[in-house]
Amino acid sequence: MLRRRLIAVFALLVPIVAVAVFFLTRSSPDPADDTFARYAAAWSGGDDRAAAALTDQPKAAQTRLAASRKGLDGAKVKATVRSVTEKDDAATATLAVAWDIPRIGSWTYRVKVPAQRVKDVWQVHWRPADLHPRLTAATRLGTSVKAPSRGRIDDRQGRALMAERSVTAIDVDTSRVKDATDTAQRLAELTDVDADELEQKISAAGKGHFVPVVTLRKAAYDKVAAKLQKIPGASTAPGSEPLAPTKDFARALLGAVGPATAEQVEKSGGRLAAGDAVGQWGLQAAFDQQLAGTETRSVVLRDVEDGVVEKTLRRWRGKQASNLKTTLDLDVQRAAEQALGTTKKKVALVALQPSTGDVLAVANRPSDSTLDRALTGLYPPGSTFKVVTTTALLRDGLSVDKTVPCPQNEVVDGRSFKNFEGEAAGPVPFRTDFAQSCNTAFISLASRLSQTALPDTAKDFGLGESLKLGLPVADAKVPEGDSQVARAAMMIGQDRIVASPLNMAGVAGTVAAGRWHSPRLLDDDPKQSGPRIAQASTLRDLMRAVVTSGTGTALASLPGFVAGKSGTAEYGGGDPPPTHAWFIAFRDDLAVAVLVENGRAGGEVAAPIAARFLAGI
Structure with a gap:
């Protein structure tokens, strides 16, 4: 009886146990699945050693995993198991691989990875194709970047100002090298x-390295090529660079x-x-993306020995x-x-076309400086501003006759003003005061003008307008004078008035064209003009007299109708204070401004430069 009961209970338990085993088997991970998942996770986490340990060739796998990651510029990878097929002691997983490659971005593909069971332990069967289907024992993953030829900077006629040379x-x-010092x-x-600096670099580099010295233009290299060949260790490599x-x-x-x-790389956003x-700096920096274009980037297969590209897997044009x-x-x-x-003096020259405002030339010295004082430097314009002052006086009804x-001194509210050299022309027509740049004559007329007369007139010459040229430029400032002394100083381009050589070339151009452009x-660039x-x-006529009989006679021998205005601008302290030298001029449809920092007198220092410039056109 008891025996029959035990048999009955056992009969009832068998199907229950069978069902339990069935469900437990289904809910537990398949060992092959587990191995593939751990392999993918270790690879994705950058732990090449752990991923390789799950293969049947750990050393070879780790070497190739690391080499391809390095070949892809340190890219991050995400590998995901999509499916697993298993039969007996063999299994195959399909992995979805997604690389995030610096400067290239996302690169995705799928790869089949085999595994085999050895003594109840699943191992990924290592082969290069586990990384990418087209990898072989002789190749590795890599990148290739090819930049397009850099664009030129051209002049108005399409002639190259800066191009590959x-x-x-x-x-x-x-x-x-036998003797680093020699x-x-x-x-x-x-x-x-610098010989000492170069010697230190050579000594610090050690044997078997190349130390950069200098890059020479073709003409400069041709002059020294024969002597370079006789210097122990000297090495040359031809190439091209964007040059003026x-x-x-x-x-x-x-x-x-x-x-x-490093700073440019950080700011570039990749x-x-x-x-x-x-x-x-300059136009090359302001328009770098246009001039540089964008690189064609590729993921490639490279030879493991010499790095030569064997095949392109994906290209981003x-x-x-x-x-x-x-x-x-x-x-x-x-x-x-x-x-x-x-x-080596600090000098700037700007030339423009009065009828259009087109800037024709921008030159600066010293040439080893990257400061574009011609466009960004702000200085008191001195007597070149008398062109604006005279316009305001003419509008107020002053006759040039x-x-x-022109006394030696003029006192305004207790402040004494004098002419640059202390000269005094006496009672002369205003046209002579202009030609001789008499400060005291202009200052004596300050009371004729309202507080806003000079700032308002200056705007008609572009002084005070906000300029936009695609790269940094300085805007002139002509504020209202807040006292009698300030307004007197403004009559001769002093007080708080500042302008750049570009601004003052525009003043000369305004007179030449009859309106500011x-x-x-x-x-x-957009076109804009004033009244x-x-x-x-x-x-x-007044500016012509400056050249024929005034402070600008350095230009008198030039052909054509040449007109100009000198300027000697005080700044800072001292008795007498230091001065900048200015000269602005025009001939036909060409206007120019010259500034010489600490140049003393405009007629003596800046005018001859303007004369040489116009003579060279």
């Missing part, structure tokens, strides 16, 4: 590099191209990497660079550079 890089191959000194004599016709040519304006700095060629067309004129710019010469005495630097200046004809 031949250069030769000079390096030192330390493995061939090599450094001989290279310094040929290339003007000469080293000095519009350097502060055009800019230069060089390796991206567009740049260390060492990329990028505009460093870049955008071709485009040229930048400016309003500059190659010939006018050359004349500007020749007029400034090789001086009216006798306006907003300066334009790029071919597609017509009814007094322009009279101003032309």
Whole structure:
């Protein structure tokens, strides 16, 4: 009886146990699934060692996993198991692989990864194709970046101001250096590099390295090529770089191209990497993306031995660079550079076309400075501002034939003003006061003008307008004078009045054209003009007299109708205070402004530069 009961109970338990085993088996992870999941997780987490440990060739797998991650520029990967098929002691997983590659972005594909069970333990069967279906034992993953040829900066006629030109890089191959001091000194004599600094770099580099020395333009290299070959360790490599016709040519304006700095890389939002060629200042920096275009980037298979690209797996095509067309004129710019010469003084010259406002030339010295004082420097304009002052006086009814005495001193509310050299022309017509730039005569007329007369008139000459040229420019400031003394000083371009050489070239251009035209630097800059200046004809005659019989006789021998105005602008303290030298001029449809910092008198220092410039056109 008991036996029959036990048999019955057992009969009831068998199906229950069977069902339990069935459900427990279904709910527990399959060992192959588990291995694939751990492999994918370790690979995704960057733990190549852990991923490799799950394979049947841990050392080989770890080496190849790390090599491909490095080859993809340190990319991050996310591997996800999509499906697993299992039969007996073999299994295959389909992995969805998504790489996030620096400067390239997302690259996705699927790969089949096999596994086999050995002594009840599943192992991924390692082979290069586990990383990518087209990988072999002889290849690895890598990237390739090809930049388009950089765009040119052109002048108004499409002539290249800055384009790819031949250069030769000079390096030192330390493995061939016998005496670091000798090599450094001989290279310094040929290339003007610092011998001591170069010697230190050579010694610090050790054998078997290349030390950069300098990159020379073709003409400069050709002069020293034969001597370079005789220097132990000297090595040369031809190439090309975006360059202007000469080293000095519009350097502060055009800019230069060089390796991206850490700061530029950080600010680029992933567009740049260390060492990329990028505009460093000027137009090259302001329009870098247009001039550089975008790189064509690829994921490739490279030979594991020599790194040569064997096959392209995926390509992201870049955008071709485009040229930048400016309003500059190659010939006018050359004349500007020749007029400034090789001086180390702080000098700026701006030339523009009065009828359009097109900027034709921008030159600065010293040429090794990246400061574009021609466009961004603000200085008291001194007597060049008398063009504006005279316009306001003419509008108030002053006749140029009216006798306006030019005494040695003029006192306003207790402040004594004098002429630059302390001269006194006596009672002369106003036209003579203008030609001779008599400060005291102008100051004596200050009471004729309202507080707003000079700021309002200045706006008709573009002084006070907000200028937009695609790169930083300074705006002139002509505030209202807040006292009798201030308004007296404003009559001769002093007090708080400041302007740039670009601004003052615009003043000369306004007289020449009869109205102000907003300066334009790029071919597609908007056009803007001011009201017509009814007094322009009279101003032309007055400025012509400056050249024929006044402070601008340095230009008297030039052909054509040449007119101008000198300026000697005081700044800072001292007795007498230091001065900047100015001269503005025009001939036909060309206007120019010259500034020489600490240049003393405009007629003596700045006018000859303007004369050389106009003579060179």
